[in-house]
Structure formats: structure tokens, C-alpha cells
Amino acid sequence: xxxxxxxxxxxxxxxxxxxxxxxxxxxxxxxxxxSAPSGRGKTTLGKILAGYLPPLTGRVSLNGAPLPKSGYCxxxxxxxxxxxxxxxxxxxxxVLEEAFVPSAELLRDLGIEAGWLNRWPHELSGxxxxxxxxxxxxxxxxxxxxxxxxxxxxxxxxxAHIWQVVLDHVRRRKLGLLVxxxxxxxxxxxxxxxxxxxxx
Amino acid sequence: MLSVRNLSITFAMYEAGLRxxxxxxxxxxxxxxxxxxxxxxxxxSGSGKSLLAHAVLGILPSxxxxxxxxxxxxxxxxxxxxxxxxxxxxxxxxxxxxxxxxLMRVGRQVxxxxxxxxxxxxxxxxxxxxxxxxxxxxxARLYPFQxxxxxxRRVLVSTAAVGQASLIIADEPxxxxxxxxxxxxxxxxxxxADEGRAVLLITHDVGAAxxxxxxxxxxxxxxxxxxAPVADFQGDGAALRHPYTRALWRALPQxxxxxxxxxxxxxxDLPAGCLFAPRCPLATAECRAARPExxxxxxxxxxxxxxxx
Ligand code: SF4
Numbered sequence: 065x066x067x068x069x070x071x072x073x074x075x076x077x078x079x080x081x082x083x084x085x086x087x088x089x090x091x092x093x094x095x096x097x098x099s100a101p102s103g104r105g106k107t108t109l110g111k112i113l114a115g116y117l118p119p120l121t122g123r124v125s126l127n128g129a130p131l132p133k134s135g136y137c138x139x140x141x142x143x144x145x146x147x148x149x150x151x152x153x154x155x156x157x158x159v160l161e162e163a164f165v166p167s168a169e170l171l172r173d174l175g176i177e178a179g180w181l182n183r184w185p186h187e188l189s190g191x192x193x194x195x196x197x198x199x200x201x202x203x204x205x206x207x208x209x210x211x212x213x214x215x216x217x218x219x220x221x222x223x224a225h226i227w228q229v230v231l232d233h234v235r236r237r238k239l240g241l242l243v244x245x246x247x248x249x250x251x252x253x254x255x256x257x258x259x260x261x262x263x264x
Numbered sequence: 265m266l267s268v269r270n271l272s273i274t275f276a277m278y279e280a281g282l283r284x285x286x287x288x289x290x291x292x293x294x295x296x297x298x299x300x301x302x303x304x305x306x307x308x309s310g311s312g313k314s315l316l317a318h319a320v321l322g323i324l325p326s327x328x329x330x331x332x333x334x335x336x337x338x339x340x341x342x343x344x345x346x347x348x349x350x351x352x353x354x355x356x357x358x359x360x361x362x363x364x365x366x367l368m369r370v371g372r373q374v375x376x377x378x379x380x381x382x383x384x385x386x387x388x389x390x391x392x393x394x395x396x397x398x399x400x401x402x403x404a405r406l407y408p409f410q411x412x413x414x415x416x417r418r419v420l421v422s423t424a425a426v427g428q429a430s431l432i433i434a435d436e437p438x439x440x441x442x443x444x445x446x447x448x449x450x451x452x453x454x455x456x457a458d459e460g461r462a463v464l465l466i467t468h469d470v471g472a473a474x475x476x477x478x479x480x481x482x483x484x485x486x487x488x489x490x491x492a493p494v495a496d497f498q499g500d501g502a503a504l505r506h507p508y509t510r511a512l513w514r515a516l517p518q519x520x521x522x523x524x525x526x527x528x529x530x531x532x533d534l535p536a537g538c539l540f541a542p543r544c545p546l547a548t549a550e551c552r553a554a555r556p557e558x559x560x561x562x563x564x565x566x567x568x569x570x571x572x573x
Binding site: 175177189190191217218219220221222223224225227228246247249250252253254 | 306307308309310439442443468470471511512513515516517518521522523524526527
């Protein structure tokens, strides 16, 4: 179980609270939706759950233990803008294989074409880059995935395709999934439970 | 107001060793938008949506050449006319504040846009447009980087709406914004059309376009595959004309949420016949023989030989 207990966060010492006493739990194999009136708290919570940011107070635990401080994180975060998560000076093959070598089957399922591997990030569209980001997040050591507006910038067809692949992994491998989205129809389609962050 | 006929755009690319290669990301693009109408232009990235905007405004990069015809108010749009009309008769609402001058206060940028479009008092025009879009007078003193997402949208709409432009082109005006800001921006687009202007709303978001558009033009691999009234996007999509449009409609999470296998072809590797044939469930040998023409079908247009008129 991925668990957040009493998480609070603000970026500066006297700044406004972004998160205040937020608790949530996601079981293996469960798909939970997160919606909130403002975007900032959701994105910050995603970063804290994946170990990108330490909470100011409270704790995040994976099956009762803290998240590992180094190495491949079993909680993987996928952002809205893949170009911000990818080194622009690497060819896509190096980007893809940074942490592990994804299986040919996964690349095929995601529709990643062999020719794309030799390209530079700026030569691919947002939808193509997002497929790489998903491939990188579905490593063998992954247990939980946080998808933060993962398909907001994509056309409907690419969106449905990427979710099919992710959901298939979630089911087969009993991964836990947190879907952060403002799209009520999408959350309704994907999730068994939808939670919302309160106004601050 | 605006008619685009068989537009194609070719880029000359220089590869290592100065070998010259030409790619044509847009071929066979057609559309019309009338005064008072909001036309949604939808398609995946790489379908040629943004290039269309640049071609109409006459701001394609120097290694690009365009063929085909663009008519504006009944006259052919030449490069000289584009330059004369840009910012006056034809205005752009860009994707982000990255298109504004980062070192100039936003009030001054809006006043400059007003002046360019011939307003007699740019100061008064800016004051009124800020009031219209719920911006405070003191917001005029901010620099682009100081704007929140919602304010940035209002400033960008202001720069286009402050003048008398009769054609407004909004290129992906709702990128990843909060739902309230998206709804507000879309409402502003609709109001501009209701004032009698022609509005082109270019977006990847079918759902957003459907809430405000009168008609939808669907692009695929640089070509117009369908033009349809919004009312045809309903139920199982049976009223739609082109198999790609139907696939996009069915892929929405509120519909069937199923995707079409395969990918849009890239400009350097286009199939010989119908560009959609490699993914089309209805494709026949005839489809692969020649590019279908765009033809009138049931009150809209479709580029498909197997759709009955
Ligand atoms: S022309 Fe043929 S391949 Fe092309 S969309 Fe129509 S049925 Fe499909």
C-alpha cells in the first residue's frame, strides 16, 4: 500500500500552504482518481508521493517503509509535459534506456517505432514523447504510478491508446495507480474511487 | 470571410553534407469560415493545425513555401496583403505568453496592438478591453512573467480583440489550464464570433471545441478529412462522415474510450492513396490507388470514397 499521512507542504517558510494535513492510501491493483479545484496542490502531492519532494510534515510510506532514497523509485510519476522530464541533449534511445531496457513488447504496445529511437527529443511530437515517458515509468520494479494530467495535451485517440496500455499493466501486475486529472469523464472511466483535495 | 483551397506547404531541409530534402507536412488542406462563425480545427499533433495558422498569417519560416490559395474577404491573400492585414484585420491569439515581449509591460503591448489596428485612442481602447475581460487597471503594469494562467489568457485575448480584426485565429488557446480558465477562454472565443467576427479555434481537444464551435474541421496528416456541423457529434457518431472523425469521437472517455491502432503517417513517408488507408477499417484496394477528393456529403465535407453522399 502507498500511504500518505498528514502531509503538509509550502514552498517558502512564510508562503501559502499548498497542502494541509492530506492523507490518502492506494492499494496495489487499485485505480484512484484525484481531482481538486486548483492545480497546484495536486501536482505537489504527486511529487511528494513519488519522492521528488520531501513533505514539510507528515510521511509517505510504501508497504510500511519509507520510499528508497536512491535507485529506481517503485513509485513513478508521469507529468503533463514530457519534454520537461527528458534530457534534450540525449537521443531517444538513451532517454528510454536510462534506468532499464524496456521490453520490445512494451514498445510495441505503446506504438513506439524503431525509427524514433535515433531521434532527438525535439524531433518528436508531445504524444510520441509521452509514450517514452510511459515506457520509462512501467519498469519491472514499478509498484505504483502517479499520472499527473498525463494525457491532457494529447488528442483523444492517443489518450485512449496510452491509457489502454497503462491499465493493462495495472491489471496484470497489480500496480496501484493515482490518476490526477480535471477531466471528470476520464476519471469516471478509469477509477474505482475518486477523492478530491479540499480548498485551502 | 476566409477560404483555404488546396493549401500545401513544403519545407526545404538541409541535412548533413548539405543534401537537400523536401518534406510536405501539409497537402490538400481546405476550409471556410464565415463572419460570425466559430470553426473548430481539430487533429492530433503533426496534423498541420498550427502550420495552417502560420500560413494564413504569412509567418511561415523562410525555408517553407506554400502553394494553393487563401482567400480573405473575397480577395486572394498575397504576402504583401498578409503583411498589411496582420494584426489589423487578421489577429492571432497565441498558445502562450511566450509570444509576448517579455520586457514590455502588458498594458503597453495591448495599446500597441490597438494602435496597429488603427484605434483612435489606444489608451482608451486598452482601458476598455481590460475592463471587458475582468483585468484591473493596475494589471497593465505587469510583465508577462508575472501573470497567472488565467490572467495570461485574458491578456492574450485582449491583444487580439482590442482592434477591429474580422478574423481571429486562436492557436491552442487552452493548453493544460484549469477547467474554469478553459471554460472562460472558450466563452471569450464564442463572444468574438457572436460579435460578427470569424474565429478559427485550433485545438487538440475535441471536447473543448464541441462546446463552442458551429462547425468542426478535422485534420489528419496535413489534410482536411472532414468538415461537420457540431450537431453531428452525438450518439455513436453515425452522422459523421469520415472514419477518422468517427474514431476520434469514439475515443473520448465519455464515449467508448477505444483507440484506433497505428499512427498518423509522417510527411516523409506518406502512403500513395488515401492517407488514412493504413488504419482505416473500411479500406479497399481502390482507397490505396489514389488520394480521395474532398467532396460535399450530407451538409458537410468528407475526403473518403466510401462515404455515401
Ligand atoms: S477512402 Fe477508403 S481508406 Fe480512406 S477513409 Fe475512406 S474508406 Fe477509409
